Structure formats: structure tokens, C-alpha cells
Amino acid sequence: MHGMKVYCKIIIMRKQVIAYLHTHWDREWYREFEVFRMRLVRVFDKVLYMLENNKIPCFYFDGQVCALEDYLEIRPENTQLVKSLIYAKKLFIGPFYCLTDEFLIDRNCFSKNLELGMKKAIEFGCTDFIGYLADTFGHSQNIVDMARDFGIDKFIVWRGCGDFPADFKWCGADTVNLVRGYFQDVFSLNCSIEEKAEILKKNLDLISEKSGLYLLYPIGADHLGVPENIQDQINAVNLLLKDDYNIKLGSPFEYFKNVSSNFDKFKFDGELRDNSKTFTLQGCYSSRLDLKRYNVQCSYMLDLASRYVRFCRAEKQYENILEYAYKMLIKNQAHDSICGCSTDSVHSENIIRYKKILQIAQNIIDELKLETKFEEKMVINLSDKFYSGIVEFESAKEQTGYDKFQYREGFETDLLTDTNRIPVTEDYKRIYTYLAEINNVEPNETEFIMPESSENDLRITETSIENSNISLRIKDGQIFINSIPFSLVDFADLGDSYNNAPKPDDYGMEFKILRTKILFEGSNRAVLKIDFEGVWDVIPLMVTLDKHSNYLKFEFDWNNTQKSHLLEVSFELPSKINTVYSEDMNTLIKRTFDPDYDIRQNLPTESGKEAKTNTAPMQRGLLIDEKENNLGVITKGLTQYEVFKNKLYVPILRATGMISNPKNPARTTPAGPPIETPDLQMMKRNKAEFYVFFGNETAFNEVMSQAYNYLII
Numbered sequence: 001m002h003g004m005k006v007y008c009k010i011i012i013m014r015k016q017v018i019a020y021l022h023t024h025w026d027r028e029w030y031r032e033f034e035v036f037r038m039r040l041v042r043v044f045d046k047v048l049y050m051l052e053n054n055k056i057p058c059f060y061f062d063g064q065v066c067a068l069e070d071y072l073e074i075r076p077e078n079t080q081l082v083k084s085l086i087y088a089k090k091l092f093i094g095p096f097y098c099l100t101d102e103f104l105i106d107r108n109c110f111s112k113n114l115e116l117g118m119k120k121a122i123e124f125g126c127t128d129f130i131g132y133l134a135d136t137f138g139h140s141q142n143i144v145d146m147a148r149d150f151g152i153d154k155f156i157v158w159r160g161c162g163d164f165p166a167d168f169k170w171c172g173a174d175t176v177n178l179v180r181g182y183f184q185d186v187f188s189l190n191c192s193i194e195e196k197a198e199i200l201k202k203n204l205d206l207i208s209e210k211s212g213l214y215l216l217y218p219i220g221a222d223h224l225g226v227p228e229n230i231q232d233q234i235n236a237v238n239l240l241l242k243d244d245y246n247i248k249l250g251s252p253f254e255y256f257k258n259v260s261s262n263f264d265k266f267k268f269d270g271e272l273r274d275n276s277k278t279f280t281l282q283g284c285y286s287s288r289l290d291l292k293r294y295n296v297q298c299s300y301m302l303d304l305a306s307r308y309v310r311f312c313r314a315e316k317q318y319e320n321i322l323e324y325a326y327k328m329l330i331k332n333q334a335h336d337s338i339c340g341c342s343t344d345s346v347h348s349e350n351i352i353r354y355k356k357i358l359q360i361a362q363n364i365i366d367e368l369k370l371e372t373k374f375e376e377k378m379v380i381n382l383s384d385k386f387y388s389g390i391v392e393f394e395s396a397k398e399q400t401g402y403d404k405f406q407y408r409e410g411f412e413t414d415l416l417t418d419t420n421r422i423p424v425t426e427d428y429k430r431i432y433t434y435l436a437e438i439n440n441v442e443p444n445e446t447e448f449i450m451p452e453s454s455e456n457d458l459r460i461t462e463t464s465i466e467n468s469n470i471s472l473r474i475k476d477g478q479i480f481i482n483s484i485p486f487s488l489v490d491f492a493d494l495g496d497s498y499n500n501a502p503k504p505d506d507y508g509m510e511f512k513i514l515r516t517k518i519l520f521e522g523s524n525r526a527v528l529k530i531d532f533e534g535v536w537d538v539i540p541l542m543v544t545l546d547k548h549s550n551y552l553k554f555e556f557d558w559n560n561t562q563k564s565h566l567l568e569v570s571f572e573l574p575s576k577i578n579t580v581y582s583e584d585m586n587t588l589i590k591r592t593f594d595p596d597y598d599i600r601q602n603l604p605t606e607s608g609k610e611a612k613t614n615t616a617p618m619q620r621g622l623l624i625d626e627k628e629n630n631l632g633v634i635t636k637g638l639t640q641y642e643v644f645k646n647k648l649y650v651p652i653l654r655a656t657g658m659i660s661n662p663k664n665p666a667r668t669t670p671a672g673p674p675i676e677t678p679d680l681q682m683m684k685r686n687k688a689e690f691y692v693f694f695g696n697e698t699a700f701n702e703v704m705s706q707a708y709n710y711l712i713i
Contacts, residue, residue: 015208015215017247018255021230022060022220023047024135024182025067027098028346029222029336030659030673036223037070043225044071048081050226051090058090058251059226063132063156065120066098066331087125092251094121095129095152097327101335102133102140103285103617104292104639107586109299110143113330114150116323128253131155131173134182134218136335138280139272142585144171154256158182162274166211167262170272174256174263176216179207181278185221187233196233197240204245212262216255217247271589279610279671281339283499285617285640286566286651288340288347288680293637293687294354295338296620298329300708301361307382308712311444312368325360328353341497341659341672344679365712366417374712377449381441383710388439390524390546393449393713396431401451403435403522435524437547441711449713452523458547460526462516465543469550470693472528472543477513479530481552481692484631485572487511488532488539489649493566494665496658497680499610500566501666504600508568514538523547536562551634551693551703556652556686563681567653568642569690573629577643581625581697582618588697591616593643603665611666615642620708623700624648632700634707635690652688655681 023043027033050056061068072079085091097117100110121129131147131154133139138160147155155170158178166177180203186196207215219230227233234247241247273280285292302325309318332350336342368374376395381387392405396412407430411423436449457467463474472481479486489508495501511532520527525546532539537558544553554569576595581588597614604611621634622641633641633650642649657680660672693703 013213014242014244014246015204015211015213016258017204017215017217017245018250018252018258019217019219019234019247020060020250020252021056021058021226022062022182022218023224024220024222025062025064026222026336027067027070027331027334028349029342030675031343032345033349037074039223040067040071041074043223045075046225046228048078048085050228051085052081055228056226056230057249058092060132060252061091061093062099063094063130063134064096064099065093065117065124066327068093068124069120083125089128089251092128092253093124093126094118095131095147095150098330098334099133099136100330100333101284101338102136102143103138103584104295104338104619105333106299106619107142107146108303109326109329109333110146110585111149112326113333114147114152116327116330118150129154130252130256133157134178135159137282137284137339140584141171141269141271141589142587144173146585148173156252157272159278160272160274160280161278162276164210164268165266166207166216167259167265169263169267171269174260176252176255177210178216178218179210182218183221184218185224187219187227187230188221188224193233193236194240197237200237200247201241201244204241212259214255214258215245216252271584273616275610275612279498279667281341281498281610281671282613282615282617282640283495283654283666284335284339284341284497285615286500286654287497287656288682289637289639289651289653289688290682290686291332291338291340291347291350291354292639293689294351295329295332296637298354298357298361301358302326302329304382304710304712305361305364307710308365308368308380311380311382312372314368318364321360321364325357329357339497340680343659343675344677347679363417366413369712370414370417375448377436378446378713379438379441379449380446380712381443381710382712383705384443385705386443387441387705387709387711389549389706389709390435390437391449391709391711391713392433392435394431394433396429399432399434403524405433405435405520405522405525407432435522437524454548456523456547458521458526458545460518460521460528460545462518465526465528465545465552467545467547467549469548470545470552472545472552474513474516474530479513481571482694487570487572488541489568489570490534491566491568493564493654493656494661494663496656496661496664497677498660498671499664499666500613500615500654501603501611501661501664502566502600504603506600508570509534511539549706550695550699551691551706553691554689556688558686560653560655560682560684560686563655563657563683565655566651568649568651571631571633571648573624573631573646573648575626575628576646577624577626577629577648579624579626580616580622580641580643580648582616582622582641583620585619588623588700595643595645598644599666604668606668608669609667613642614644615640621700621704623697625696630694632693632695632703633690634693634700634703636707638688638690650690653682653686655683657681
């Protein structure tokens with residue numbers, strides 16, 4: 001062979017791009033629901049036409065069925081067409097009823113979301129499901145197990161994945177990370193096919209770095225339709241990308257099938273909240289806290305009403321109304337709704353829905369009490385644990401042997417519920433709230449409330465409130481809970497609905513104690529009022545302590561008069577805080593922090609970056625259980641906390657005035673439209689409620705059962 005030339009031909013494999021057509025459908029966001037629905041009708045009319053006439057092979061309808069219901073309410077004549085396309089595996093819907101936030105809802109609501117979504121999707125003939133979470137602001141580690149209960153073992157995620165590969169095992173489930181996100185509207189841009197190919201090449205190169213031979217590429221964006229010539233555009237682009245990629249329209253299910261061997265190469269067990277590559281928009285958890293408070297209250301009240309329905313064996317009677325109420329609640333739990341990052345008019349509609357849900361839940365309870373001839377001073381424990389503690393009951397009659405706590409003017413509930421009677425002027429009377437102690441009421445058992453029996457261990461003065469388990473004292477102008485300093489601190493906020501943005505030199509202004517007053521002192525309960533004075537506002541705090549209780553209840557109720565600020569309560573612990581256990585889907589999960597990290601000194605300068613924070617979401621509470629540090633907080637709608645050195649901060653109000661501030665120093669690229677939202681400044685009456693205790697997880701569960709008691713009284 002000497003002297004002969006040898007030619008080697010190197011064959012370079014083109015990577016296969018499976019592109020799926022979709023639209024991400026926020027039912028409401030920077031426009032109201034009905035406005036977006038009219039757009040939905042136009043978009044989906046066209047999608048159905050293209051599917052029916054084989055202009056596109058399939059369409060992925062955003063992992064939810066709620067938007068389909070919204071469409072068919074306007075176009076009921078297309079119901080059979082939709083079913084036929086689903087049966088032919090051209091249209092994919094579900095498994096969720098509505099795409100929800102993952103950190104602000106509880107386990108019951110997430111399961112209800114899947115239950116209602118799967119019910120409707122299966123009814124329409126869909127049999128293929130992916131846990132599609134393309135735009136939620138990070139991902140809960142508990143989602144996988146709950147979805148697995150519904151037979152879902154595949155997931156598509158984006159935000160919070162950091163530098164992960166495109167295919168990985170997440171908590172044991174095959175999961176795809178949309179490396180470049182779901183928002184890929186290249187084929188809808190008004191530019192040449194050469195420019196589109198160039199944009200695609202850059203995106204696909206970045207995805208390719210994290211992928212194998214196959215790439216998954218979403219084509220679509222928020223509220224976006226499909227271009228009529230989409231296939232022609234893809235054919236033209238493929239000619240320009242011929243040396244590198246070949247794009248083929250398909251479905252995410254095809255991609256999962258082709259990369260089945262890739263998932264075991266990288267495994268991760270835990271929540272996905274890394275914002276180094278994608279925004280996770282952590283300020284949403286303290287934006288419009290009135291929404292969070294309503295959401296927690298509605299979730300609790302619907303669950304309580306559902307338990308009472310089961311206890312009374314009245315499931316058939318209330319099945320439809322409960323489903324109707326849960327659907328309203330789940331619609332309010334879509335991320336742009338519950339996160340508080342929509343327009344003022346959208347959130348006004350949210351509040352109306354929440355109020356309707358509370359009306360339904362309370363009325364179910366009242367009706368069942370009337371039908372079952374529920375007696376005054378009777379209590380039913382609908383939880384799975386024994387219950388002991390102080391309870392409140394109402395009566396228009398004078399009751400002896402009980403603390404008279406407060407009163408209201410109105411009609412008795414049974415009169416309003418009874419369909420054989422109507423209230424008249426003479427029925428309008430003073431109705432008192434009484435306090436009583438109950439002990440060891442068994443789960444699903446009924447017991448009568450008897451007058452007080454145990455010794456009172458309460459002590460209250462103008463500057464202290466305590467019992468044998470816990471104390472609050474004011475000394476030298478400082479509040480101490482046991483030995484832990486507690487304060488109210490105000491910060492400037494230059495951010496928006498998505499991100500809190502502090503000033504680099506602002507470490508907060510502490511409110512001073514103006515005055516204190518004993519509001520109530522009885523044999524079962526004591527209430528101390530503390531007025532805080534800031535530069536502009538006086539903010540009252542009511543601290544309540546029951547006898548033998550191991551927690552203090554805090555209630556703020558005030559009118560906010562200032563703009564662009566963050567108001568937080570602060571707990572100063574003996575040493576730096578490294579670990580916090582906080583509630584996620586009704587379980588405590590562990591989060592670790594660098595207590596010395598200071599966001600003020602780490603605001604981003606590079607475009608497309610979001611500041612790392614020491615904030616985190618919680619649902620109903622947190623626990624710090626370290627060697628020197630011990631503290632627990634149960635909240636009713638305060639859904640964020642922050643760690644800085646040895647201090648724990650919990651926001652009770654965050655006031656800003658824009659959906660997405662282009663000049664937000666904590667995020668160098670907009671996250672939405674710069675629409676002004678005056679109501680986001682929260683210039684109105686605001687409330688905050690939380691419970692403080694010391695102890696371990698057992699104490700956490702005990703206080704939780706007190707704050708969220710499943711009692712019918």
C-alpha cells in the first residue's frame with residue numbers, strides 16, 4: 001500500500017429535533033379572563049381547522065383542560081370535533097385542570113387539580129399524560145409522588161433547573177428540562193427565513209449542549225396561534241440547517257420514547273428553585289398577600305366542608321356544588337393569579353371568586369348543621385387526631401360559666417339557612433361569642449362544650465402576657481418572645497410584582513412601641529394590644545394567649561398609607577440560621593441557607609440575570625430546629641420568609657406598583673409587561689395572622705392543628 005492515498009469519509013449525524021406545537025394559555029394575566037377567552041376562541045378555531053385538515057400533525061394544549069372548557073362554552077358545536085381529534089392523538093389535553101403554582105397551594109388542592117383535570121381529559125378521550133410544568137416559578141419536590149398516584153410518570157419542566165441536562169431523573173421520574181424555555185415564537189416573527197434559521201441555530205446549539213442525538217423544541221408562546229405556513233417554514237429552515245439539525249413536527253411523547261435511555265444518566269432528588277439560568281421570580285410569594293390569605297382560607301374551608309359532607313354521608317347532595325367551588329379555587333391558583341402578578345382588574349375578579357367560595361363552603365356547613373339538628377354548644381372533631389384547646393361558639397342567649405369574648409349584631413345562622421323561615425326585624429339581635437375549653441375530643445366524634453374545668457395559668461399586664469408555657473414581655477422598648485427579640489421592620493422596595501428589590505444601603509427601619517393596652521382578660525384567654533409607631537403609620541398588633549397554650553397568636557390589622565416598601569416581622573435568634581424546615585404540600589422540607597449572603601451587595605449587572613435571594617416560599621408554616629436556634633411560625637396566608645445572619649424575616653406586606661418594572665435592580669430583564677398596577681401598592685386595610693411557638697416537629701403539628709382545626713361548632 002506504500003505510496004497510495006487513503007481517503008476517509010467522516011459522516012456527521014444531523015441531530016433530530018422533535019418540535020411540538022403549543023400555546024401557553026394564562027387564563028388571565030395582563031388582560032382579563034373574558035378578553036383572553038375571546039382571543040382563545042380565535043386561536044383555537046384556527047388550530048382545530050389545521051388539525052382537521054392535516055396541515056399540522058398534532059397540537060399540545062398546555063397540559064390543562066380548563067382552557068378547553070372555556071373554549072367550548074363559546075363553541076359547543078365543536079365538542080365532537082375536539083373529541084375526535086383527541087381520540088386520533090392529534091390533540092393532547094390534561095392532566096391538570098388548570099396550570100397552578102406549586103409552592104402556594106396545599107396537597108389537597110393539587111390533588112383536586114389533577115383529579116378534576118384527569119376526569120375531564122379522560123371523558124374527552126385523552127389517554128396520554130405528561131406532568132407539564134413549563135412555566136411555573138420553580139418546582140416542588142413533592143409533585144412527583146402526588147402525580148404518580150394518578151399514573152403520571154413523565155414531566156416537562158423549565159424554571160429552577162440551573163445547569164441541568166435536558167433529560168434527567170427527578171425524584172425517580174423521567175423528566176425533560178426545556179433548556180431554552182417554552183417561549184419559542186421564532187416562526188411567528190416578522191423576519192426572513194434566513195434570520196429565523198440563524199435564531200433557531202443559536203437556540204438549538206444551546207439545547208444541543210445539554211442533549212443527545214434528539215432535541216425537544218417547543219414552538220409557541222403565551223397566547224400565540226400557529227402560523228398557517230408552519231410546515232413550509234420548517235421545510236425551508238431545514239434546508240439551511242442541513243449540516244446540523246433536522247426539525248420534524250411531532251409530540252413530546254415521541255421525544256420521551258426516543259430518549260428513554262438518557263434519563264438515568266443524571267439524577268436529582270429535591271426541589272427545583274435554582275435561578276442561575278432562569279428567573280424563578282421569588283417576590284411573587286409576598287406580592288398581594290391578601291390573595292394568599294384568601295387562598296389559604298378557601299382551601300381550608302372547602303376541605304372542612306368536604307369532611308363534614310362525608311361525615312354526614314351527604315356526598316351525592318353536595319358533589320356538584322363542591323366541584324364547582326373547587327374549580328373556582330383552582331382557577332384562582334394559576335400562577336399569574338395566585339402569585340399576584342396580573343392587572344388590578346384581574347385580581348379584583350380573583351377576590352370575588354374567593355368570596356364566592358367562602359360563601360359556598362360556609363353555607364354547606366350551615367345547611368348540614370340545620371338538617372342534622374346540630375345542637376348549640378356541640379362540637380364535632382373532623383380531624384384524624386385528638387383535639388384539646390380553647391374553642392369559640394356563638395349564642396344569642398346568655399351563657400353562664402363561659403368567658404364572653406365579643407359580640408356582633410345580626411341574625412342567627414339557623415334562621416338564615418332555614419328555607420321555611422325568613423328573618424324579620426325582630427330577629428336582628430346581639431349575638432355573643434363565648435370561649436370554652438374542650439379536652440381530648442376523639443377523631444370523628446361529637447362532644448358537648450361544658451363550662452371551664454381546669455385552672456387558669458394566664459398572667460397579663462400592660463407590658464406582658466404569659467402562661468406556664470410561653471411568654472411575651474416588653475422591656476426597654478423591645479419585645480421578647482421568651483428570650484427571642486421580636487420587631488417590626490420596614491424596607492424600601494424598588495421592585496415589582498415578580499421581584500423584591502432592596503436598596504444597597506437599606507437594612508430596615510424598626511418601628512417603635514408607642515403604647516400597649518389590655519384588650520381582654522378572662523379565665524380562658526388574654527389579649528394584649530401593642531401599637532407600633534413608624535415614620536408615617538401607627539400599626540396595631542393584637543397578641544392572644546390561651547390558657548395552657550404553647551403558642552402566641554399575632555394579628556396585625558391596619559391601613560397602609562405608604563408606597564414601594566416591604567414590611568416584615570423579625571425574629572432575632574441566638575446564632576446564625578443555616579437550616580429552615582418549611583411546609584411544602586403539607587410536609588416539612590429542609591432548606592439550607594448561607595446566612596451571610598446579602599442580596600443588597602449582590603444585585604446583578606449583567607443582562608438577563610435575576611438576583612439570588614435568601615427568601616423562600618412556605619405554605620402554612622416553618623420550623624427552625626437547630627442546636628441553639630429553636631422557633632416555629634404557623635401562618636394564615638403569609639407565604640414567604642427570609643434568612644439573614646441570625647434573623648428570620650416574614651413579610652406581612654409588600655407594596656409595589658407595576659407588573660414588571662423595567663428598572664428593577666434585582667432583575668435585569670423584564671419578566672412581563674410594564675403595566676402600572678396602583679392596587680399593588682396595597683393602599684388599603686391589610687391583615688396578617690400568625691402563631692409563634694418553640695419546639696420540634698411534634699410541636700409544629702400540634703400548633704398547626706390548633707390554627708387549622710377541623711372542628712364543627
